[in-house]
Amino acid sequence: MNAARTQTDRTTARSPRPRAVLAALAAAQFTVMLATSIVNVALPQIRDGVGLSDGATTWVVNAYGLAFGALLLAGGRVGDLLGRRRVLVAGLALFALASLAAGAATSPAALIAARALQGLGAAAIAPAALALVMESFPAGPARGRALGVWGAVSGAGGAGGVLLGGALTEAWGWPWIFHSVALATAGVLVAVVVCVPRPPGGRDEGPAGRFDLLGTTTVTLALTGLVWGLTTARGAGWTDPRVLGALGASVLLLLAFVVIERRRPDALIPPRLFRTGRVAAGNVLMALLGSVWIALFFFLPLYQQQVLGSGPLATGAGQLPFAAANMLGSSLAPLVARRIGARATVTGALLTEAAGLLWLSRMSADGSYLVDVLGPSVLVGLGLSVAFVQLTAFAVDGVPGKDTGLAGGLVNTTRQVGGAIGLAALTTLAGSVTAASAHEPLREALTAGYRSAFSASAAVLAAAALLALFLTRAGAPPAVPPAAPAPRPLTPEPSRAP
Template structure:
């Protein structure tokens, strides 16, 4: 039988994609790419947005936070709702909400309207991302075909973060920052028209059998806990770890997440069955994925500071330079399925993180001269390759061994891991940089880069150690490797 740790060695499902599967995959990949772009498309345009609408310098971060809080906090809930009430239905709801939020943000005449648009975009991401990912995993059985689909998904999602930075700079320079919002509207409308014609899945049979029951106490506690956690760490990164609001939010997060654990133990139909969390694939796959997303997205933040504040690059030039990293990540996503077929999920995750750690460590050689630009470009491309290999392995591992009616839960957990990691990675690295700022901006960047590389290497070790096959399993010899 298939082991817990190897999602790629199953010989089944090696047939080619059908025409319908290709159409479904292209549509869902386009949705995920657009949602990934929304994370970063406004980053380089924040000062321009602030000037245009009257944001104070100390409130600019709320343009990003207003998106990140709902995107991270509600993902797990909506992933489970998709299991119960239909994944296609939730995908369409997310696209409709994205169109409304993007239109509101693009036409905003005040900070309040723009932030409302960003909140709606974040909610749309929390609704649509796990729905799209679970539609991918349920459209392809475990094995090479699903690995290929997940590889393309991971490549485009990661490339979307980098593309967002480039696209945001181009749109802001050539047109207006408002197009960073408005560009979503026609794409969302297109998906709303085409998806019902292409995607036939509309309702989970298990959800129907249960009458659409939802674990309300679990939903309230985990959503509140995640919102408090994201807000607390974001606030701590901005105002320091002694800030009373940050500390209060972190304490509240701990209380609510503990309450969630106890609620799940007693719930007749839990939001997250504890037996699912007890699976090694789910637990340690998500740990590896969290480290992969948190370290790479925060490294982009560090390299943005390096290019702009140390080398003096413009926002547009910075985005273009980081496009090399995007090329590396895309190549990693394309290569990852073949690597998983040869190595298995466990070693692919560990190897990808190890390569990323080594590439990140070489960035400690960067100095104040532009002569080091070639080093940065090569290292970020190689690190991006390793990062995407790890991310594809994480997606495959974290969604393996579960029936179709729990794929929304599995992909909701995986997407929550991604969203929370993206949100928390930058504040944590920013805090490290600030603490080491006595040695100058370059010294702070070096300190944060060293911590980043150490965390990534730790993730590789954890994946290799804890994703081992249990000694009692009767799995085929060598399948875990």
Template sequence: MGYRDAHAVDPTLRTAGRHGPQVVLALACAAQFMVVLDISVVNVALPSIQRSLGFDETSQQWVVNAYALTFAGLLLLGGRLADLYGRRRVFLTGLALFSGASLAGGLADTAGLLIAARAVQGLGAAILAPATLTVLTSTFPEGTRRTRALALWTAVGVAGGTAGNLLGGVLTEYLSWRSILLINVPIGAVAIVLALRFITGHDRPTARPRLDMAGAVLATLGLTALTYGIAQSHAEGWGAPVTVVSMLAGVAALAGFVVVEARFAPVPVIPPRLFRARAISLGNVVMLLAGACLNPMWFFLTLSMQNVLHYSPLQTGLGFLPHTVVTILVAARVTPWLMRCVDSRTLIAIGALLAAAGFVWQSQLTPDSGYLFGILGPAIVFSIGGGLLNTPITTTVTSGVHTSDAGAASGLMNTAKQVGGALGLAILVTVAGSHTATPEALATAYSRAFVVIAALMVVVASLACILPSQRDERRSPEPTR
């Protein structure tokens, strides 16, 4: 199957009405916002959840981990489902699962029920996240219109990540911890109604779909075990038996997955032909490294503001507003315009170097730093860098992909980002490695983490230079209506 018609809109996917493409874009962005938001929104509410449902100190982490493990473990499979069973059907299924699990979690009266609901939420997210990207790349052909759509999708994802702690704190303080889950229900219901109206047509394959069960099981087990092992390294250490066994089992399962996909699977979960394209193979390495930097930095920024500068949770959430605003403006407005006249790999390299400079500045934070030079200044620099590089990476790893493989490519990209973030956080926590409670010692520990993040961003810039050249020069036709 070739890639020469990869820029064309999938003829099986239609959008109803004159404003159909815009509504589809809004739906994809809203779904992506919910998925990313629910990774972090429960963090601030954990003490309230613990008191309400009687969690002990050990089990309350599973309110977070149940979502994270199923989400990361099932992303590859979730992406391929859209190719095999139709983007519209899978998008709606993911929305229904996510919204229904949010309702169950918000009404849960036992710890076990809440954990189970969070696991099903993660399943819905793993189906929904790659489907949002697949629907966009199938609705908007390669070129300026797709770039603008992906830029907005990327910016909304960033907003969801940064808004989690602030929204969770506000909802928990003024309503209840249950509201952080129940808020997804009306949003999901409206999105389902709009998707039924505006994503029309029959996009199911003409041939009977065949799911590669062996590959699906190995991918899920491998990613889940690997993610669990990485998560356990935070509390148990890298040498702990549970960490070592989990990570070895994950690597072994993923190695088996590679063999099955390359030699035995008639319809692979991840078609090996995707990796023949340098934009996809190298681009996902860049995505993994960028995720290892940009995802954990929120963790260390939160700790820096609360433990070093002694900000309250609400002050910390408000302190993140410049990061969010600058990243969204650059990603959604500036970057699409620049991509019309500047090579994508150049933008990725420039963005990574700017981000590295911002993180070096951030590493200078001390307990005596004020907000202006301790937080706001570095935020502007590395947020501009992050806004410049995110959209070009996304367009790179989804370019030249035939519509029949769009879901697989989307799942691969999301997996690279999530695994990179988990692995980066585990490594950076080890690098920081301070158990001293004084603000000075904590500032030094967090400084080490930001210096390592800066170094990794320089590696991202170096790898970007050998990505295929891409420039968003041509005018794209209107998406198929």
């Protein structure tokens, strides 16, 4: 007994500190979010450098989002079965290599293929890293603080991508957008290997179980068709036969997936995932939040560049107040939830972001950054960060430890798919309003389209806030409890259900 206790004490003493573990895992999430937005302000330079057509240029963004969104569920389940740390390390290695390939690309096909491989790596990284956070920090204030950091780096990664993309494009050219991501990812990979402990005995294995190949293939094809159809609709229109065919096939495959899952003992999305906590509510609301999140990073830089005349670097720098507000909101989210309750927190956060988007909908073609962008960006950053942290907590609340990777993949999937749906719908709306204003000067017409997109986004979040009052009120304990035991030392013990 004494010998076993001594060995445990030695293992604990050698274990990395919780802050180091969280820093490594948060850095992994940061790279994923960074790659989502870093190309946005450099698309004209990438188009000219590789020889992309106007239509193919959008696939520099879409290829990443398509692979990421379609494979997240599979990535989360693979992490649960094969070991989250192992899958995280493999995903980071693939992500770094794909980033190098993207920076070295000299043809459209090579660049788009490299971006798709980046998305595949990201689909392994995001759910595995979130699952490791959940199993490394006990429920209560410790986990709340960890999720606050998670929310901060997620928002900072999106905003930082715009800033870094603009700075690197102006200083060294667009290839360094991808080279910098590769170098950063290599650093994160080293940090994960050093700081995130292996399971006992040095074996990185997940819990026993079988991989649901049929269900995974079906839902992956369904999500691929859905995201591809929605992204293609932005350019080709909603009545294009390819778009209708992809969306129709997606619906049929999703129905087939539901039938398949009801009959399989090792289902990809087992019913037990939704029996405790507020997983369903968290995912529904996260999809609505994602539908305006991605669109925000799409429309706001366009307004700054095409209407206000800002350059790539100035546009990126303009995201800094948003990033600061996001980090502040993420750090405050757990405290606010313990003070006023999870339900009131998420409702208030969604309404705060809706108010910021409504403020943006009043932007002027003759406006300025200080008058039309700065104030609402701060308001949106605060609301978005608090809502993201709380909805992430809902989406993994009460989930058995063996399913946390899947739960992480599911909430990331709903955010990505919600973002694809929202961006497709909002760009169609903005484009139609701009076309209807073609008799006005171009800046006026573009601004009218952007205003309509922000107005619709505000309406979506207001509806989400109302929905949150009903979806999150019943029975389950708060996702961030008001009190919990003090955090235990972080040791390489097997994960336990929260």
